[in-house]
Amino acid sequence: MGLSEGFWHHEYWLPPGATWEDMKESADVHYPQPQNLLLCIPGALLLIIVRCIFERTVALPLGRRLGVSDKRRPKVQPNATLEGFYVLLSRTPKKGDLVSLAKQSDLPVRKVETWFRHRRAQDRPGLMKKFCEASWRFTFYFTSFFSALGLLYDKPWFWDHTVCWLKYPQQPLPSALDWFYLLELSFYCSLVATLPFDVKRKDFKEQIIHHIATITLIFVSYCANLIRFGMIVMLVHDASDYILELAKMLHYMKWERVCEAVFIVFAVVFIISRLVIFPLTTYYYFVTKFQLFLLSCLINTFLMVLQLLHIFWSYLIIQMIFSVILHGAKRKDARSDTEESERSEAEDLAKS
Known part of the structure; x- marks a missing residue:
């Protein structure tokens, strides 16, 4: 048995008793074709191009019209020694480094500290960049959620999850x-590709884990024809995302009262969809109705990873509501001068 044949062996991908022959296509019946997933590469590139055009031609003018503007930040005086340390070694030098740099630059230590603080401020993303990114994600998530809703509302298995498993894997696609699945995979691949260039949040590592888990689940569920289950999972996850992005946009526009109301709506939808509906209905039926085999164990693992992330983010969301909205704590979008690299985006409505 060759490497490719071993990888695609039906015992790994399908429940006991099922083979790839059960999913053979005909003129009238279509099943998932794993090679189609390669289209996610050009799909991701296309989405990145569309995003760039959207941010420049739609989000940027919209942000200006709505009063979004970047704060003026002091420019640092050119200094080759300090710049070299900043770029090559550290953005936040320790006390000993500050003393050494002050001697090398013939400057007081306090001025060196100020130089690094202002230099970090220059590299912080402005409100307009954040607004443009949030606008793109809002547009995609909003379109994705309501498109999925339109595709599923007349499907019997959408209302009765037990129907998801009837005659599996012989469920025509x-x-x-098929195209919706490919679009979702392309979008998450584009998010991974642009992570180094997007606004970096404190939960950067959690975001990478989330994207990898999502891409893996989309890939394996497509290949194993778990499309019905996958569509429901994606719909549940998309239910709150566009509300969050709208709250961010309102925050950058400084419409704080409206922002707080939208954020509370987001928190309610997020917690209900991800801590109630997802584990107690969608995931419950997968565990109880599906036979245990290699792929189901892999899917279980990644679903549990997502659920742990849901709990982590729910904690931050609840903490945000109590500390900022209910107790009236001051919210900041731009991070503080001294701790800008450490502040969580939960404090500026950026958790998802």
Whole structure:
């Protein structure tokens, strides 16, 4: 048995008793074709191009019209010694480094500290960049959620999850769901590709874990024809994302009262969809109705990873509501001068 044949062996991908022959295509019946997933590469590139055009031609003018503007930040005086340390060694030098740099630059230690603080401020993303990114994600998540809702509302298995498993894996794949799956995979691949260039948040590592888990689940569920289950999972996850991005946009526009109201709506939808609906209905039926085999164990693992992230983010969201909205704590979008690299985006409505 060759490497490719071993990888695609039906015992790994399908429940006991099922083979790839059960998913053989005909003129009238279409099943998932794993090679189609390669289209996610050009799909991701296309989405990145569309995003760049959207941010420049739609989000940027919209942000200006709505009063979004970047704060003026002091420019640092050119200094080759300090700049070299900043770029090559550290953005936040320790006390000993500050003393050494002060001697090398013939400057007081306090001025060196100020130089690094202002230099970090220059590299911080402005409100307009954040607004443009949030606008793009809001547009995609909003379109994705309501498109999925439109595709699923008339499906019996959407309302009764036990129907998801009837006659599995012999469940023909409608072309609309096929293209939707490919679009979702392309989008998350584009997010991974642009992570180094997007606004970096404190939960950067959690975001990478989330994207890897999501991409893996989309890939394996497509190959194993778990499209019905996958569509429901994606819909549940998309239910709150566009509300969060709207709250961010309102925050950058400084419409704080409206922002707080939208954020509370987001918190309610997030907690209900991800801590109630997802584990107690969607995931419950997968565990109880699906036979245990290699792929189901892998899916279980990644679903548990997502659930742990849901709990982590729910804690931050609840903490945000109590500390900022209910107790009236001061919210900051731009991070403080001294701790800008350490502040969590939970404090500026950026958790998802």
